[in-house]
Amino acid sequence: MTARAAALAAIFLLTSLPVAAEQVGARAKGGFPESFFLEKVPRAEAKSTAEKLARAVIAARLIIFAYAGKFVDPNLGDKGFSGEVFETQWRAALEPELIDATPNQKRLFEKLIWAGRQVMDNNQDRINTKGVGWKNFLPAKWEREMGQVFTAKTGIVIKQPGRAYRSPVNVPDDAERAAMEHYIKAGHGENKPLMSTAQWGKQTVYRHMEPIRLMPPCLPCHGKPKGELDIVNFEKDGLETGDLIGLMSVTIAVKD
Template identity: 25%
Template sequence: MHGKLKYKLAVPTVVIIALLMVLNVAWSYTSQREQAQAAMREQASMLTRQLNAMWDFMAINQNRINYDSQGNYDFKGLHCSIVGLSVSGHFSQGTDYKIRYVSDSPRNSAHATDKFEGQVMERFREDPGLAEYDEMATFDDQNALRYVTPLRIDDSCLSCHGSPAGEMDVTGHAKEGMAIGDLYGVISVVVPSAIYDESIAQNVAREALLFFVLMVACVVSVYFFVNRFVTAPLERLKNAVRVTDAGRFAVDVKDVRGDGEVHDLAEYFETMSSELNALYDDLESQVEVRAGQLVVANEELLRQREQLEAMNERLSEESRYKSDFLAMMSHELRTPLTSVIAFTEILQQQEDDAQGQRARILGEVRQNAAILLSRINNILDVARLEAGKSEFAPMLVDVADIVNSVEAALEPLAQAKEVQLTVEVGRDVPLIMADADKARRVVENLAGNAVKFTPAGGHIAISATFDSAAQVVRIAVADDGIGIDPADAPFIFDKFTQGDASASRRYNGSGLGLSLARDLMELHGGTVEMESTLGKGSVFTATFPVQGKAGKCEEGE
């Protein structure tokens, strides 16, 4: 951290200063070039104005020069163009300046335009209002400012360049037939930029050197001050944190040198270290107290665990007694009930008047005895399941036999309640591996509930279908009875539980039928599911796997 922080501060500083230096050098070079070009343009403009003034003077005084005192014409050869060329040649002699009077149709080929001057003359022709043009260009392999102004025909020029065209003028040349305002040529001034370029290079070099010195000074300053007031104090704080991390909270950071936030950070850290040291000492004392309390609590938990184990053993023994008692009592009650049902059937067969009071009473006796026997069987099966003594004997079973036996058992009850009972078994339903008696008990309990909770005039449908994809057989019992309240649906398969709808309270029952059906389906490796709408009926579906589940119901299963 000591080195990285300094680098993180120094490197951006160097980069920023370097970028500023490059930008400043570029701006300074550009501005100085513009200033130099402006100065050269001013010099060239001044030269052309002086030459034009001399040209105008000569044009104005031509008659005075070429006529003697008696009024006789005597051409002296001091024509304005000749004087302009001579003066410009003498003026630029011994210097790098070039002053040229040129035209793209000169009388003398020595005064013809070059490529640059010819292009400028075209500009002047296209724009008569353009009074000057300059551009930085190369002339004789040197950088220079090329400044050009137009030479247009005025009154003083008509005597040599006016009409009629072809007539010889005083200089012995044919007139061009030009009119006032026509462009005849240009004054081309070449101002070398070498001295300016050298001055610009020196200025830029001085500024670059100044910025470099400034950059070095800034880097050194940043390194020194950051090292003294930031990184060194932070390094000291880092070492203090390492000591604290090792578990020694009594740390002194008063000798940390730093100002502002670093000094505040050192004070905060020292305060935190003191508080942590005090808290650590207090925690050690509390840990000792808590350790003693935990020992006592652990001993109490061991004692309570022993009590719970003894209580659990007694509860298990009492549960076994209860299951054994229920199994024994159920078994003892089944025999006399079976006899009652058998003797009732015999009396019914011997009764001559099938519509008489005696026949009705015998029917009630047989029906209630069958209901009581079914409940006793449920209690017995539940007790056997809880005791782990229920034998599970799977074999190949025909689902049609199971459904038909249930139909035969419940048909009298359905007729007595005036409820229609229909049965349908799909032709593709295969044989399944199941305990025939327990499978019948499942369907019988589901159908018995349907009969019990379906009012007169209702309909109950028992159907068996085969799902080839899942390899399961589904036996569904559907009714249009009272239905089940959604609030009671989660508890409908619990033991000793019935629907809480007010209409169901007039129906008797132990509440074991659905619970027993669920437990018996678990033995088969299947499920029993319910769909119901309050006031419209219910559908209970028992799903049997085709291959079934082999084995014996052992205790704890």
């Protein structure tokens, strides 16, 4: 076979090979979680605003945790935890944060509380169902839904990216994945928030990330033995109390 014939044969072989199959269901490349920032905070307030919002959400999670036993009691109908009750307790917990809050921060707190209450109101039928134990309502579910409502209201992104996420809403981006790797390598004693600025398109954003560590009530789903199915048929993660389970991630648009 001449060199020319061999080259033509090679070209024919390449063109006859099947094209690599499209990966169906993969995340589209590029883009950002938000592109329309209704709320922008002064650059000088970005750090304290992100910290306050993160602490506020963590406070709400703890309030919800306190009712976890009632949520799974099949003999109990009305749990006594209406949106109004939740809002009252949350506002009381946030009083220290309001002492030095700026007008901008107070306005955002009101929108955060509104979003959190909306989610609690939406879940009343679920949590008050009698005769059923596990109702798939826990602090992580509230936070996930609240974050989406709050983002719709403000353009501020609050999410809880997971070490082994169970909801597509909690898929970590590159920065969040790097933050989790940092906390895992650093061990239980490293809880200092990671802060940075970034560009989401033409918009400068301030990013705040801090670890969410596994609490004892979370062990039945995320503890040991690793790989065993939990109550909702996810495989357990094999983690221990204090291990990193995810992040509290807050991203705020800034203005000069």
